[in-house]
Amino acid sequence: SSIGEVYLEQKEYTAALEYQRRSLALYNEVNDQAYATYPLLGLGKIHLARKQFTKAIRYLNEALQIAQERGKNDVARDATKQLALAYEGAGNYREAYKSLRLYKTIADSLNNQEVARKITAQSMQFEFDKKQAVAKAEAEKKELVYQQELERQGYYTKAAIGGVLASLIIAGLIFGYYQQKRRDNRLLAKQNEEIRLQSKKIAAQRDSIEEERHRSEKLLLNILPRETAQELKKMGRASPKTYEKVTVLFTDFIDFTKISEEISDEEIVANLDYCFKAFDRIVKKHKLEKVKTIGDAYMCAGGIPTPNDTNPVDALIAAQEMIAFMRQWAVEKRARGEEVWELRLGIHTGKVVAGVVGEDKFAYDIWGDTVNIASRMESCGEPNKINISGDTYEMVKDQFHCEFRGRIAAKNKGEVDMYFVESRHESKKES
Numbered sequence: 351s352s353i354g355e356v357y358l359e360q361k362e363y364t365a366a367l368e369y370q371r372r373s374l375a376l377y378n379e380v381n382d383q384a385y386a387t388y389p390l391l392g393l394g395k396i397h398l399a400r401k402q403f404t405k406a407i408r409y410l411n412e413a414l415q416i417a418q419e420r421g422k423n424d425v426a427r428d429a430t431k432q433l434a435l436a437y438e439g440a441g442n443y444r445e446a447y448k449s450l451r452l453y454k455t456i457a458d459s460l461n462n463q464e465v466a467r468k469i470t471a472q473s474m475q476f477e478f479d480k481k482q483a484v485a486k487a488e489a490e491k492k493e494l495v496y497q498q499e500l501e502r503q504g505y506y507t508k509a510a511i512g513g514v515l516a517s518l519i520i521a522g523l524i525f526g527y528y529q530q531k532r533r534d535n536r537l538l539a540k541q542n543e544e545i546r547l548q549s550k551k552i553a554a555q556r557d558s559i560e561e562e563r564h565r566s567e568k569l570l571l572n573i574l575p576r577e578t579a580q581e582l583k584k585m586g587r588a589s590p591k592t593y594e595k596v597t598v599l600f601t602d603f604i605d606f607t608k609i610s611e612e613i614s615d616e617e618i619v620a621n622l623d624y625c626f627k628a629f630d631r632i633v634k635k636h637k638l639e640k641v642k643t644i645g646d647a648y649m650c651a652g653g654i655p656t657p658n659d660t661n662p663v664d665a666l667i668a669a670q671e672m673i674a675f676m677r678q679w680a681v682e683k684r685a686r687g688e689e690v691w692e693l694r695l696g697i698h699t700g701k702v703v704a705g706v707v708g709e710d711k712f713a714y715d716i717w718g719d720t721v722n723i724a725s726r727m728e729s730c731g732e733p734n735k736i737n738i739s740g741d742t743y744e745m746v747k748d749q750f751h752c753e754f755r756g757r758i759a760a761k762n763k764g765e766v767d768m769y770f771v772e773s774r775h776e777s778k779k780e781s
Contacts, residue, residue: 351388358396366396384420387413391425394432403440410436427456486523489516577655590705590717596653597665597699597742598716598724599638601629601672604692604733606646612689621691622646628675636668641716647728651716654704662699662745666771669695669736676734696727698739726760730768740767750774 354369370392377386394410397403410433417426430453437446493516603609610618626643633640633650638661641649650668652661672695680690700720706712723739731737743752751772757765 351392354389354392354396358392358399361399363396363400367393370396383416384422387417387420387422387425387429390416391429391432394429394436398432398436398439401439403436406436407433407440423456423460427453427460430456486520486527489519489523493520590703590707591655592701592703593654593657594701595657595659595661595699596651596702596704596716596720597661597697598649598651598702598721599665599669600696600724600728601648602694602728603646604694609689609691625676625679625691629672632668632671632675635671636664638664638668639714641714651702651704654702654716662697662742663749665697666736666738666742666746666750667774669697669771670774673734673736692733694728694731694733695736696724696729696731696738697736697742698724698727699742699745723760723763723766726763726766727768730758730760732770736771738769738771740769743767743769746771748775 351370351373354366354373357363357366357369370389373389374386374393377383377389390409390413394406394413397406397409410429414426414429414433417423417429430449434446434449434453437443437449493513496516497513622643626648629648629650630640636652637658638650638652639654641651643649650665652658652664658664672693676691676693680692683690698720700718700723702716702718702720704714704716706714727737727739737755738746738752746752751774752769753772755768755770758768760766
């Protein structure tokens with residue numbers, strides 16, 4: 351419908367009609383009568399622009415009726431204004447006047463006093479035009495009757511005098527009509543200029559609203575995955591979903607409590623921000639989804655919200671790059687005489703439930719035993735090493751050299767097979 355409006359402004363009426371009809375068909379298909387008023391209004395405007403007043407009146411009346419039933423006052427207001435112009439073009443001043451009065455009523459209800467004032471002036475003009483037309487018709491009718499009577503009686507002289515008088519009367523009416531028309535044209539030009547300025551202001555407001563919408567969209571996508579954000583906007587909620595194969599990666603800084611006691615809060619936050627921004631870039635590069643940070647812990651996952659089969663490998667490559675970053679950062683911190691931060695990483699692959707819960711302050715999260723085991727892999731790890739579960743190992747053993755650590759006791763999980771990831775096979779790196 352918006353594309354149809356653009357083509358209408360460019361006077362490309364055929365294209366405008368096509369897009370408005372498509373829009374109407376789509377709204378009828380989904381049985382959305384309230385929003386169907388927009389393409390109906392657009393079709394009326396197009397036929398009005400082409401001076402097809404009968405078709406314009408039909409579409410505009412239909413838009414007005416649905417708008418009044420559905421409480422679409424903005425559409426009702428625009429439809430009555432266009433109806434007034436269509437009725438005027440068709441020579442039906444009575445209906446034009448009625449439409450303008452209804453337009454004023456709707457404008458008043460929307461507290462648009464300036465528009466109401468303009469409509470009152472235009473309504474008075476329609477009333478004046480109607481009276482002028484009636485007066486002219488009455489004068490012509492009386493003159494015809496007078497001429498016929500004189501002819502029947504043979505009073506040609508009186509007929510001539512009567513003709514002169516009638517001509518003078520008609521000339522006076524025509525002169526008055528054109529004088530009024532000139533005043534009307536000046537008033538209309540002033541109103542058109544006011545409308546142009548108002549349209550320019552509305553366009554600026556519309557651009558500002560669109561900019562804010564894009565900003566809100568960007569903020570929402572920074573908080574939630576795109577698929578979840580789209581579902582939330584469309585449905586007003588986002589239902590949690592089950593994923594059969596998801597690789598969860600946990601990181602945690604070693605002796606963070608001790609480090610926190612030795613440096614200021616500002617330095618702690620600055621260091622965490624520096625690390626987590628680097629982790630964010632790595633996670634995004636390897637198509638993982640950042641889930642959340644909890645204090646000094648960082649959590650992300652592969653295979654959500656879009657399932658894939660590569661997420662175990664993707665997570666291990668990302669983990670290796672995180673360790674490489676930490677080693678480089680350690681070199682820089684030693685050069686400055688600062689204490690080095692060390693990282694533990696844990697990874698496990700399995701089934702999870704992911705989504706958004708609650709009504710306020712939405713946050714994307716994942717749940718399930720897979721998350722708990724991944725956390726145990728991290729807590730049972732060693733500095734700057736990637737500790738993975740036996741389940742993840744079975745999925746990556748053809749691509750990575752791993753060292754079996756044995757069955758190690760994990761809190762609340764009993765003994766679990768664990769492996770340290772050493773390196774990636776050279777042939778797999780090249781591929």
